[in-house]
Amino acid sequence: MNPRFPPVPIVAVLAALAALGGLVLLPVAALFAEAAGQGLGRALAAFDDPDSLAAIRLTLLVAAISVPVNTLGGLAASWCIARFRFTGRGVLLTFIELPLSVSPVISGLVWVLLFGAQGWFAPAVDRLGVQVIFATPGLVLATLFVTFPFVVRQLVPLMQAQGSEEEEAALTLGASPWRMFWHVTLPNVRWALLQGVLLLNARAMGEFGAVTVVSGRIRGQTLTMPLQIEALYNDFQAPAAFAMAGLLALLALVTLAARAWLEWHTRRGTDKTMATA
Amino acid sequence: MNGRFVRPNPLPGFGPAFGVTLAWVALIVLIPLTALALRPWSLGITGVLASLESPRVLAALKLSFGASLAAAAINVPLGLLVAWVLVRGRFPGRQLADALVDLPFALPTAVAGIALTTLYAPNGWIGGLVAPFGIDLAYAMPGIMVALVFAGLPYVVRTVQPVLMDLPAEVEEVAATLGARPPQILVRVVLPAILPALLTGFGMAFARAVGEYGSVIFIAGNMPGLTEIAPLLIVIRLEQFDYAGAAVLALAMLMLSFTMLGAVNLLQQRLARRAR
Amino acid sequence: MSLALHGIFKQFGTTAALHGVDLKAAEGEFLALLGPSGSGKTTLLRMIAGLETAESGRVLIGGADMAGVPARARGVGFVFQHYALFRHMTVADNIAFGLRVRPRAQRPGRAAIRARVADLLGLVQMPELGARYPDQLSGGQRQRVALARALAIEPRMLLLDEPFGALDAAVRRDLRRWLRDLHNRTGLTTVMVTHDQAEALEVADRVAILRAGRVEQVDTPAGLWASPATAFVHRFIGESVELPCTVADGLARFAVAGLPDLPCDLPAGPALAMLRPHEIGLSAGGPARVRGVAVAGPAVRVEVQAGETMIEVLLPPGAAPPALGSACRLDLGAARFYPRG
Numbered sequence: 101m102n103p104r105f106p107p108v109p110i111v112a113v114l115a116a117l118a119a120l121g122g123l124v125l126l127p128v129a130a131l132f133a134e135a136a137g138q139g140l141g142r143a144l145a146a147f148d149d150p151d152s153l154a155a156i157r158l159t160l161l162v163a164a165i166s167v168p169v170n171t172l173g174g175l176a177a178s179w180c181i182a183r184f185r186f187t188g189r190g191v192l193l194t195f196i197e198l199p200l201s202v203s204p205v206i207s208g209l210v211w212v213l214l215f216g217a218q219g220w221f222a223p224a225v226d227r228l229g230v231q232v233i234f235a236t237p238g239l240v241l242a243t244l245f246v247t248f249p250f251v252v253r254q255l256v257p258l259m260q261a262q263g264s265e266e267e268e269a270a271l272t273l274g275a276s277p278w279r280m281f282w283h284v285t286l287p288n289v290r291w292a293l294l295q296g297v298l299l300l301n302a303r304a305m306g307e308f309g310a311v312t313v314v315s316g317r318i319r320g321q322t323l324t325m326p327l328q329i330e331a332l333y334n335d336f337q338a339p340a341a342f343a344m345a346g347l348l349a350l351l352a353l354v355t356l357a358a359r360a361w362l363e364w365h366t367r368r369g370t371d372k373t374m375a376t377a
Numbered sequence: 378m379n380g381r382f383v384r385p386n387p388l389p390g391f392g393p394a395f396g397v398t399l400a401w402v403a404l405i406v407l408i409p410l411t412a413l414a415l416r417p418w419s420l421g422i423t424g425v426l427a428s429l430e431s432p433r434v435l436a437a438l439k440l441s442f443g444a445s446l447a448a449a450a451i452n453v454p455l456g457l458l459v460a461w462v463l464v465r466g467r468f469p470g471r472q473l474a475d476a477l478v479d480l481p482f483a484l485p486t487a488v489a490g491i492a493l494t495t496l497y498a499p500n501g502w503i504g505g506l507v508a509p510f511g512i513d514l515a516y517a518m519p520g521i522m523v524a525l526v527f528a529g530l531p532y533v534v535r536t537v538q539p540v541l542m543d544l545p546a547e548v549e550e551v552a553a554t555l556g557a558r559p560p561q562i563l564v565r566v567v568l569p570a571i572l573p574a575l576l577t578g579f580g581m582a583f584a585r586a587v588g589e590y591g592s593v594i595f596i597a598g599n600m601p602g603l604t605e606i607a608p609l610l611i612v613i614r615l616e617q618f619d620y621a622g623a624a625v626l627a628l629a630m631l632m633l634s635f636t637m638l639g640a641v642n643l644l645q646q647r648l649a650r651r652a653r
Numbered sequence: 654m655s656l657a658l659h660g661i662f663k664q665f666g667t668t669a670a671l672h673g674v675d676l677k678a679a680e681g682e683f684l685a686l687l688g689p690s691g692s693g694k695t696t697l698l699r700m701i702a703g704l705e706t707a708e709s710g711r712v713l714i715g716g717a718d719m720a721g722v723p724a725r726a727r728g729v730g731f732v733f734q735h736y737a738l739f740r741h742m743t744v745a746d747n748i749a750f751g752l753r754v755r756p757r758a759q760r761p762g763r764a765a766i767r768a769r770v771a772d773l774l775g776l777v778q779m780p781e782l783g784a785r786y787p788d789q790l791s792g793g794q795r796q797r798v799a800l801a802r803a804l805a806i807e808p809r810m811l812l813l814d815e816p817f818g819a820l821d822a823a824v825r826r827d828l829r830r831w832l833r834d835l836h837n838r839t840g841l842t843t844v845m846v847t848h849d850q851a852e853a854l855e856v857a858d859r860v861a862i863l864r865a866g867r868v869e870q871v872d873t874p875a876g877l878w879a880s881p882a883t884a885f886v887h888r889f890i891g892e893s894v895e896l897p898c899t900v901a902d903g904l905a906r907f908a909v910a911g912l913p914d915l916p917c918d919l920p921a922g923p924a925l926a927m928l929r930p931h932e933i934g935l936s937a938g939g940p941a942r943v944r945g946v947a948v949a950g951p952a953v954r955v956e957v958q959a960g961e962t963m964i965e966v967l968l969p970p971g972a973a974p975p976a977l978g979s980a981c982r983l984d985l986g987a988a989r990f991y992p993r994g
Contacts, residue, residue: 203588306485
């Protein structure tokens with residue numbers, strides 16, 4: 101965007117836009133066209149189905165558990181990694197980011213290996229009479245694994261860039277650790293944290309591969325929205341599948357828009373840091 | 378370190394925060410992955426090898442890794458073009474285009490899968506264009522490639538973009554005053570500077586593609602030995618309650634892709650050091 | 654409140670940052686810690702505030718040992734080099750922070766806090782700017798907000814880390830004077846870290862000069878100027894001319910030809926004679942040659958060649974500049990001697 105750079109040839113701009121449009125925009129457009137082509141009435145009717153409603157409820161429940169757990173864990177880990185130097189810090193960060201390079205299917209598989217037949221923890225949960233695999237706990241665990249690093253990846257770079265002087269200042273002014281955290285640490289990272297939580301939530305609600313493995317695909321019981329889409333699609337109930345897919349695509353678009361807006365906020369925040377330094 | 382675990386620091390809360398972190402990492406990541414690493418050996422070495430040697434498994438691994446490498450290789454020039462246009466180009470809707478880049482990342486994979494299938498199926502907008510010539514896009518190799526390129530594109534764009542943005546105008550201007558023509562500037566000045574980032578993006582796109590499941594299975598056709606990807610084979614083995622067999626394949630996939638990622642990282646570090 | 658440091662020792666990794674530092678500041682004193690970067694002065698200051706821990710040694714504030722007392726309970730006002738203002742709070746909220754975070758029993762009422770903030774805004778001469786955010790202020794204004802925020806908690810002492818480091822020269826000069834004024838009015842014991850000798854000498858009652866984790870000298874500005882304890886201090890606080898010599902039998906003999914021997918009470922061995930350029934006398938006729946003459950404001954700078962060595966001399970205002978190339982004689986009678994080697 102620097103005016104000193106030579107202008108980008110119009111051919112290049114068109115090629116890039118064609119690539120983006122053809123590869124990314126067109127599929128989503130096709131999806132919405134398909135969903136809308138059924139007429140609004142039939143699309144809405146898809147949500148009358150009790151199985152679909154159950155899928156929506158289950159998706160919300162899974163997100164409602166995994167989002168706070170990974171947010172709190174991510175906050176604690178970011179505090180350690182961005183503010184302290186300790187033995188094994190790099191190893192810890194590597195482990196936290198590991199789920200990003202593990203296939204979703206494998207992210208589900210590991211829980212089957214732990215809690216399924218002959219799993220390490222199978223006897224224990226059997227004794228307690230808790231069903232983990234092919235039940236909600238399994239879906240939650242698989243979702244926790246795939247959304248694991250989202251908050252840390254947002255917070256650690258920002259917290260490192262901001263430094264700890266403001267927190268030290270709060271301490272010298274007599275603030276207790278909690279006061280410092282609530283009044284200085286958290287407000288300074290709130291936009292980045294919100295971004296991480298949004299991404300975490302979008303992934304938690306949209307995850308497919310990992311939950312496929314642990315779900316057992318019991319209609320009305322262990323199907324989350326993406327799994328319900330697959331079930332409907334394979335049953336040749338295309339209108340209902342597209343309606344639900346459209347809903348999830350909408351969630352993705354809203355998440356992206358919110359994130360773009362937040363990114364703008366964060367950037368303003370870091371500019372302020374630069375100006376103060 | 379003075380034999381101390383954590384360097385002294387006036388900030389509070391390391392103890393509790395570290396405890397929470399450790400429990401969180403151990404319970405959700407470490408213990409499950411350890412289970413994965415150990416489970417295959419319940420079959421014994423010969424069992425593991427036998428489980429890997431079936432033609433169906435080999436075909437699936439070859440397809441997953443081959444197609445992922447090809448997709449990541451396509452993503453490099455494509456992602457570079459998009460990143461370059463987004464950073465340097467000035468045209469209406471630039472910010473919208475920029476936001477679009479993240480869509481494959483944000484869109485649930487199952488949704489992407491049926492969206493791509495709808496588009497490339499013989500009765501779809503694009504599939505319909507080539508169907509009269511007897512060309513199949515969906516339910517065949519091209520469909521798999523489209524899905525993998527779609528999934529990997531944001532990774533290349535988003536790693537190259539910041540580097541391209543930080544590249545000072547002066548460097549290119551100096552090259553121009555020294556008599557370099559635009560293609561020479563690109564090859565000799567710009568490319569070396571962004572090569573490490575391109576390589577990182579390549580690695581990330583590749584890793585994503587190897588593990589990709591949702592967006593592929595709808596469009597792939599899933600013919601054993603032909604268009605069946607390795608993650609799908611894991612799911613199939615699990616559905617047959619062959620847990621150890623699924624673990625073998627999963628571990629083999631992880632080892633292969635970590636080895637490749639390690640090699641890419643090594644190369645990337647070497648390049649980055651030279652660029653400095 | 655008074656401050657005393659006893660045998661402070663600190664290590665970073667394998668390198669020692671502070672080697673047994675002893676230091677005292679009397680009640681109401683303004684002490685400057687002066688030294689080049691890496692001399693350990695900021696570490697020392699952070700230690701007083703409880704932001705850093707010593708491997709051994711004691712910090713006493715008002716006679717009380719601070720071992721185990723966390724930063725938030727020490728009641729010191731710390732002004733950070735980059736101010737560390739809370740970026741998401743207004744100026745007024747920044748200043749009020751230390752009062753608002755007090756336990757309920759000791760917390761002043763809302764009205765009292767508002768009044769105190771208004772007082773402090775007045776004190777730092779920005780009564781109108783309470784509603785601004787830090788990023789809407791100039792560097793000098795941020796500096797003063799940081800000071801007001803530190804003063805709000807009625808600290809037992811004020812600690813300033815390079816308070817003028819990030820400001821431009823004109824603002825620096827103003828703030829320096831203002832800070833000294835403020836100190837005179839509040840009578841608060843103050844410790845300031847700086848690497849700028851002019852700043853330390855102008856503002857502080859006493860200056861401690863640090864070098865590589867050791868205190869080289871602690872004295873009043875006048876004392877430092879008149880009798881630097883080491884060659885390092887001599888160099889650090891002003892322009893120096895250094896001439897190597899050898900001491901034997903109470904006489905210093907110069908390695909440079911044409912300089913007369915001088916009486917010296919150092920033990921026999923290699924030594925260094927040091928002077929300020931203005932302390933060197935210059936008279937016509939002799940073994941040295943005038944090689945350069947430059948008018949430097951009211952004074953005149955003369956470069957004299959003695960043997961192979963060039964020596965800089967600063968003539969007092971009004972002195973007649975010597976002719977280029979003329980023969981001259983140097984008077985080094987004011988030299989201070991330091992052992993060398």
